[in-house]
Amino acid sequence: MTPPIAWCNTHLAPHLVAVAYTASLLFEEEWRYRARLSKLPTWTLTLAALGHDVGKAAPWYQEEAVSRCSRGWNPSFTLHEVLSSMVIAWLGASGAVDREPAYVAAIAVWEHHHGMPGRLAPLLTSINAASKSRYAEALRAGFEALLHTLDFARSTALVRHLELPPIGERRRQVLIPCHSRKALEVVENNPRFSAAASSIAGFLAVADTLVASIERNPGKPVEALRGRYVYRYLKELMGGETPLSRLLKFVTSTVLAIHEEYRRWVDEQPR
Structure with missing residues (x-):
């Protein structure tokens, strides 16, 4: 398959791995x-x-996205987090991974761009207007992208500390589409799960913003972040400008290394 992009000049899989790495680096103990x-x-x-x-x-x-990037425009992925949530919920519903952690992860992803239930209606309207095959095609593409990302994550020593989800022998079976509302019910009815989902959503928001700033401005991530809530949060977390600068330098080098290793890994894959 042609590797999907996260935005112009940035492949999706290394971005996802870089966010997982950064979230673990910043928040593993908590x-x-x-x-x-x-x-x-x-x-x-x-x-x-x-x-x-x-x-x-x-x-x-x-x-x-490809069309807009070819014109020098930024792509739009409005409500992509809802489809992402559906893919992860799909894994839990099918038994490819344990249901409860998958549902918690799905709701965290749903929320990480403030994708609360009110944002679901426009997407569902567009899905209902489209054919069921188009909906299934979107979920399948997301599922394949996740498998591709997992394959890359397993191949690189840069993130060997990550505990990867155990999507094993059953991972390539045809899964039954699952609505994220079922995941929402399971999580909302358990305060422990609801709190965990909210925590993960916050961790993702910080890690995603940091990684995106590095990927889009590799030479000046501090300037790209300065003035944003993530910069203020990380400055407080790290205890000042100097330790934050060291952190950003370290994370930047690792994020760029992940992207470079991904390019090599893709070149080595059988055509």
Whole structure:
């Protein structure tokens, strides 16, 4: 397959791996504590991070993105997080991974761009107006993008510390589409799961913004972040400008290395 893009000149898979790496780097200790309280496996955060943008792989998003990038315009992936959430919920409903952590990850992804239920209606309207095959095609594309990302993550030593979700022998079966509302019911009816989903959504928002700033401005990530809430948050988290600068330098080098390794990995794959 042609690897999908996250935006112009940036492939989707290394972006997802970079966000998973960054979320783990920044929040691993806090997440392990919250995961114990919620009785969730620690790979729940990794699943959410690796899947948070897979909805962008939907064919209509990719076609529009390639077209806009060729004109020098920024692509639009409006409501992609809802499709991403559906893909992850799909994994839990099918038994490809444990249901509860998949549903928590799905709701966290749904929320990480503030994709609350009110934002679902426009997407469902467009899906209902389209054929069911178009809907299934979008979910399948997102699922394949997630598998592709997992394959890459398993291949690189740069993220060997990550506990990857155990999507094993059953991973390539034809899954039954699952509506994210079922995941929402499961999570909302359990305060522990609801709190965990909110925490993961926050972790993703910070890691995603940081990684995107690096990918779009690799030479000046500090300037790209300055003035944004993430910069203020990280400055407080790290205890000042100097330690934050060191963190950004380290994360930048790793994110760029992930992208470089991905390019080599893709070139080595059988055609």
